[in-house]
Amino acid sequence: MKSICALCRQTRVVLALLIALCAAPLQAAMPPVAAPGAEHLHVRILKVQKREISREQAAALVKRRYGGKILAVSETSRKGRPAYRVKGLSDKSQVYVVYVDKQSGRIMR
Numbered sequence: 774m775k776s777i778c779a780l781c782r783q784t785r786v787v788l789a790l791l792i793a794l795c796a797a798p799l800q801a802a803m804p805p806v807a808a809p810g811a812e813h814l815h816v817r818i819l820k821v822q823k824r825e826i827s828r829e830q831a832a833a834l835v836k837r838r839y840g841g842k843i844l845a846v847s848e849t850s851r852k853g854r855p856a857y858r859v860k861g862l863s864d865k866s867q868v869y870v871v872y873v874d875k876q877s878g879r880i881m882r
Contacts (some may be wrong), residue, residue: 824876831857831873838880839871840864851881 826834832843841863849858855875862868872881 825855826857826873826875826878828857830878831859831875834873834878834880835859835861835871839869844868856881 828846828848832846836843839861841861843859843861845858845860847858849856849872851872851874857873857875858870859873860868860870873879874881
């Protein structure tokens, strides 16, 4: 009786290994399943991390906030972060300089 049980146990182990080997390629081909809405968060995080605003976008942000004309936009760093230095001329003919964070678009004086 012991030899039959040992044979059954060995057969089960072999069958389990065969099933696992056959299923592995199928699992690798399937995309990972995530919670509903999680892929949206993942894409949004990637966009936030990799996307930087352009010179034109920085100039448009500053013009919308302060008005007047944009005289110059140059690349620099501010507090250790990449930024644009935007020089403008207000409607009252005053020259101003502000900095726009490249990653967040935040305007700093």
